[in-house]
Amino acid sequence: xxxxxxxSRSGGTFGGVIxxxxxxxxxxxxxxxxxxxxxQATNLSVRFERGERTQYxxxxxxxxxxxxxxxxxxxxxxxxTGGSSGLxxxxxx
Numbered sequence: 816x817x818x819x820x821x822x823s824r825s826g827g828t829f830g831g832v833i834x835x836x837x838x839x840x841x842x843x844x845x846x847x848x849x850x851x852x853x854x855q856a857t858n859l860s861v862r863f864e865r866g867e868r869t870q871y872x873x874x875x876x877x878x879x880x881x882x883x884x885x886x887x888x889x890x891x892x893x894x895x896t897g898g899s900s901g902l903x904x905x906x907x908x
Contacts, residue, residue, distance in 0.1 A: 817873045820890065828866050832898035835860045838874065841887045852877055852886070863898075 822834055838847035838856045847856035854875045861870045874890070 817875050819871060819873050821869050821871050822861060822892065823869045824863060825868070827898075828863070828868055830898045831865055832863045833860050833896045834863065834870075834892055835894045835896070836872070836890055836892050839889045839891060841889045847888065850877075852879075852883075852888075
C-alpha cells in the first residue's frame with residue numbers, strides 16, 4: 816500500500832526547484848526514521864521542472880504486527896532549493 820499526496824507551487828514556475836520534506840509523528844513532534852513505520856522516512860524530496868505547478872509524492876508505510884492505534888503523522892515541507900525569487904508558496908494536498 817502506498818499513500819499518495821500532491822504538492823503544488825504558486826508565485827512563479829521559472830526554473831527547476833527541489834522541495835524537501837520530512838515525516839513526523841503527531842503530537843509528539845518526533846521525526847520518523849527509515850525502517851520504522853515507513854520504508855523511507857529521511858532524505859525525501861520531489862523535483863519540479865520549469866513550468867510545473869504540481870508534483871506527487873508517495874509514502875510507503877511498513878507492515879508490522881504492532882498496533883497502530885492513535886498514531887498520526889505529519890508531512891512537513893522543510894526547504895526549497897533552486898528556482899527563482901518569484902517563487903512564493905508551496906502547499907500539500
